Amino acid sequence: MxxxxxxxxxxxxxxxxxxxxxxxxxxxxxxxxxxxxxxxxxxxxxxxxxxxxxxxxxxxxxxxxxxxxxxxxxxxxxxxxxxxxAQPVAPGVTRLRKGSAQVAMDPRADTHGMPPAVRLEHVRRVIAVASGKGGVGKSTVSVNLACAFAASGLKVGLLDADIYGPSAPKMLGLDSQPEFVDGKLNPLRAWGLKVMSIGFIVDEASPMIWRGPMASSALRQMIQDVRWGTASDELDVLVVDLPPGTGDVHLTLVQKLAVDGVVIVSTPQEIALIDARRASAMFGKMNPPVPILGVIENMAWFADPATGARIPIFGEGGARREAERLGAAFLGEIPIEIALRQGGDEGRPLVATSPDSAAAQTFGAIARELAKGF
Ligand SMILES: Nc1ncnc2c1ncn2[C@@H]1O[C@H](COP(=O)(O)OP(=O)(O)OP(=O)(O)O)[C@@H](O)[C@H]1O
Ligand SMILES: [Mg+2]
Structure with a gap:
């Protein structure tokens, strides 16, 4: 436990x-x-x-x-x-990788000695899914939101950036390894998504492999060297499933990647809300600040199996109030659905397998709302 x-x-x-x-x-x-x-x-x-x-x-x-x-x-x-x-090659300039563009270093952007974030090639928009507290459903939301974008006809990628506990392999039923072709990793494909996860590269059960320098460079490659799209076949949106964290810079990864906006996931519980607040403050502090696109309340209610009445197990309306306080949009409430958890455990995302379920419908509405900003 x-x-x-x-x-x-x-x-x-x-x-x-x-x-x-x-x-x-x-x-x-x-x-x-x-x-x-x-x-x-x-x-x-x-x-x-x-x-x-x-x-x-x-x-x-x-x-x-x-x-x-x-x-x-x-x-x-x-x-x-x-x-x-990355090695500084001249004052104010950092060469991120051999062959990649040199990026001017803005000293204000470099508050933690990190190079500024890089835009991914051939990716129109990057949306990160975050929360402070663990286990509130970021990965569930990321996977199903990505599927909802794909269902609306967009070309979608999912980057599972949780190096401590990758979820994408299990949640999408993927267990093969990505191929390295012409200096780039080809993402795996599942449920209409292009997917990359450290879990494809590093065997979770073998931390010694994870510790090798190859694993470190694999992590870097996962951000910089993945072929998400090409000039003629761009990805419309990349959904990034972030690890949990409440530190002010919770992962080097986050800083390396230029993110267009963040979606905060929270359960209605006050403790989870406090953490969501910290997470949103962290994104606001980044340079440039990453806009909060909205708040999703997960595990908002459970339908009484006998009557269908909504039982708000974790309290009511907390995430909506929090969104107001943050000045961010309230994107929707996802109920507790056993099928949503089962879908995650079985590698069959609910949005793809049961598009008519209440949770899938909500994900669809959230995807449409977010896509208005594309
Ligand atoms: N709305 C929901 N209904 C039922 N089960 C859910 C719901 N949301 C998440 N779960 C389940 O709760 C557990 C935690 O969800 P998930 O892994 O998505 O959280 P997380 O925030 O990504 O966790 P971590 O912080 O460890 O990355 C999983 O077993 C998932 O299937
Ligand atoms: Mg997760």
Missing amino acids: TTDILPDRAAVLAALNRVVDPRGGQGLADAGLVQGLTLGAGRAGFMLEVDPAQTALYAPVRDAAEKALAALPGVEKAQVVLTAA
């Missing part, structure tokens, strides 16, 4: 400062090596971004940092991902 307690941020940073950067002799946090710190229920993780020539030097540091995190109260799962950082 996973704990609901969030690890304490100050304690996490203090613990990471007790692990020493072999180059500068400072603690990891003070050395600025703790990127994208993610604190979720029972989990803590971050990216250790180092010079590509020094990944071997930092591998033991990564292990020590992971051990330090795992020893903290409230941390059941610790994950430190060692990645090779």
Whole structure:
């Protein structure tokens, strides 16, 4: 059973400062090596971004940092991902990858030592699905919203950006590996979607494989080197399923990718709302700020099997009020539907298999509302 307690941020940073950067002799946090710190229920993780020539030097540091995190109260799962950082090639300019465009570095955009976000090639619009709290249904919403966009005739991609617990392979019933062709990864296809997930590349059951430098570069490739479309066949919309997190920069990934807008998922419970507020504040702080496209209330009610009456298990109207407070649109309420969970468990998204169900209809309406802004 996973704990609901969030690890304490100050304690996490203090613990990471007790692990020493072999180059500068400072603690990891003070050395600025703790990127994208993610604190979720029972989990803590971050990216250790180092010079590509020094990944071997930092591998033991990564292990020590992971051990330090795992020893903290409230941390059941610790994950430190060692990645090779982009190298500055001239003042103010960063070369992201061989062959990719050079991107001017705006110092204001670079609040965490990260290169500015890059626009994905041949993708018209990127919508991220976020929440602060875990388990509120981001992945369920991402998958079904993507299917609803596809049902309306759009060309749709789904990027499962949850490196800690990828959902797309299971929720879409995919277990093959993407092919690497002409320097780019071809996304897998399912239910009319193009799909990419770290879960296709990294075996969750084998963390040692995940830790290898190949996995780190795979993560980078998942953002930068996926063939979502071509000049003559552009993707209309890419839905990005984000990992849970309440840190102010919850994942390096999020910063690397230019996002046009974010959809916040929340259950009606106050605790979930507080986290949704934090998540929306985080997107507002990004440079440039990422607009909140709206709030979706998930698990809004359960229909009494005998009478069909709505039973608001988690309270009523909370997400609607929260949307008003954020000045964001209230996009809709998704009921608790057993078929929605079953569809997720069986790799058969409800929107694709039962388009007439109440939840599928709501996803359709939300997709139409969002598509007005395309
Ligand atoms: N409206 C719903 N009705 C029934 N079950 C739901 C609903 N929304 C989500 N679930 C179920 O709740 C569980 C958590 O949902 P999901 O994995 O989508 O959440 P998440 O926010 O992506 O979680 P995480 O934070 O771990 O990424 C899953 O078993 C899913 O099938
Ligand atoms: Mg998820």
